[in-house]
Amino acid sequence: MSWVRTATALIGFGFTIFQFLYRFNQTPGVKPAVEPWTPWVLGLSLIGTGTVALTIAVWEYRLLIRYLWEKDFKPIAGVDESLHHTPIVAVSVVLVLIGVFAFGAVLLRVP
Secondary structure, three states, X not given: OHHHHHXXXXXXXXXXXXXXXXXXXXXXXXXXXXXXXXXXHHHHHHHHHHHHHHHHHHHHHHHHHHHXXXXXXXXXXOOOOOOOOOHXXXXXXHHHHHHHHHHHHHHOOOO
């Protein structure tokens, strides 16, 4: 779950940094930035890193759960034969979709 928190922060910060600096550069009376691509690149980097990290975390989580539900560990873990689903996978998938959407929104808004 710490990966979900970290990836969510990366996606949120990436989108926020891009929006803030992009709008700041559009403000009348503000001297134009020396490198107008910087907010775009930084935002895409943070959003992309968060999305990829979350995708890897979900994949590793599923592998770990599959490993722990093998017959050798079931008596120790107290797992019965029915499948147990946790909301973390659903939340992570939704956050990955949000990350992909945010990445696309920033990518299409080329300065």
